[in-house]
Amino acid sequence: MLNLQWLRTFSTLAELGNFTRTAERLDLTQAAVSQHVQRLEAELGPLLIRRPRQLELTPAGEALLYYCAEVGAASQRLQQRLSSADAEQGDISLISPGSIGLALYPHLLELQRTYPGLHVRHRFAPDSEVLDAVLQNRFELGLLTLKPDDKRLSVQQFAEEPLELVVPAGVHVDSWADLERLGFVDHPDGQAMAARLLSRRFPGAPGVRSLPSAGFTNQISLILEPVSRGLGFSVIPRYARLSFARPELIQVIQGGQEVIDTLWLIHRAEWPLSARAARMLEWLNGYF
Structure with missing residues (x-):
């Protein structure tokens, strides 16, 4: 894995386009900034074309910048997961079929208005996509019209329709x-x-x-x-x-x-629900 400090230096340099300003923002020496870039280039090949008063990314540099963004997003998701004990902060992710989704969405918005620290991410999808999204951890909660028998899932009845x-x-x-x-x-x-x-x-x-x-x-x-x-x-x-x-x-x-039809609530069985997901279910149980 590439050194995270080197990646931070590179992404900041790509943003500012200047070694001096990058060093000032990161509280590093200009020599340290250059060293970080050199170490990345030793592993990945040329990343920058250095011109007077201008830096240009090579194709490898563009690819690395995209990788830096992915690492940053993954780090943010990790922090959100590690803060799962907070019932009033962070993301709530739910994927459901269209009909129940139409009924759920206004209540999810009201939940978010009541708890501004919560951010609801809801997707409409058919059963097959719901199942895959929960199994692949892209959504914490899902609703299905057909009861699954996968042992990796916790399954409970949610509503009848x-x-x-x-x-x-x-x-x-x-x-x-x-x-x-x-x-x-x-x-x-x-x-x-x-x-x-x-x-x-x-x-x-x-x-x-x-x-x-x-x-x-x-x-x-x-x-x-x-x-x-x-x-x-x-x-x-x-x-x-x-x-x-x-x-x-x-x-x-x-x-x-x-x-x-019975609507089934699913989530991964290997770990408990986050506190914010439990708060959402408690909220929805008052309506369904």
Whole structure:
């Protein structure tokens, strides 16, 4: 591993472009600055082109400067992890599917407003990406719709979320023919969700693939826009429907056997949650 002091000297020199000013900022002699650069160049090759009143980085110098930034970011992350006992300072990282994410995000913002020292990092992602992100330690917490069986994970139930058949306000849906007249507004999980719910509501019907298409969007917050304008129907998780800004323009068709998904909270089992992550879960438990 390269000497951290040498790296600090090099990154400061690249920023200031001057040996004298670098030495002054770092409280070193100019000879020490030169020595640090020479030792790096002995290991990595030429890093600087020295011109009168100007320094230019070589390609190796540019690569080393990028490496310095990565080391600095890693050091910052290490400090945050080592300060995990502080429940009111530092980063909170959560990755979740879109529907529950829409419901969570306003509460996460309120948490951050209540505790300004907390910084919430939230990402929307499908189950496969959630699982990988938590296993690779890119996010401390994740939510899944399918319960994992990986022994590296701690898994607990977080919430339940029914699937809902959503149609334009004022529209009557009593039969499969009513759905055919409306058409299906699809989304990335739409076919699978609709097949699960509609097969129970309308047993013996041809199936969702036989329905006319009324559009497609991959943005979960936009799925109900065409529905609200009378352009079709969709099947979505409840939290996505509850987050829609104009609920008076849509309605949920009740009846029949429900399809309810369990949302699972995951984190790495080998070490305890940080105090700030525990604070976030305590906060969210008041809403979910």
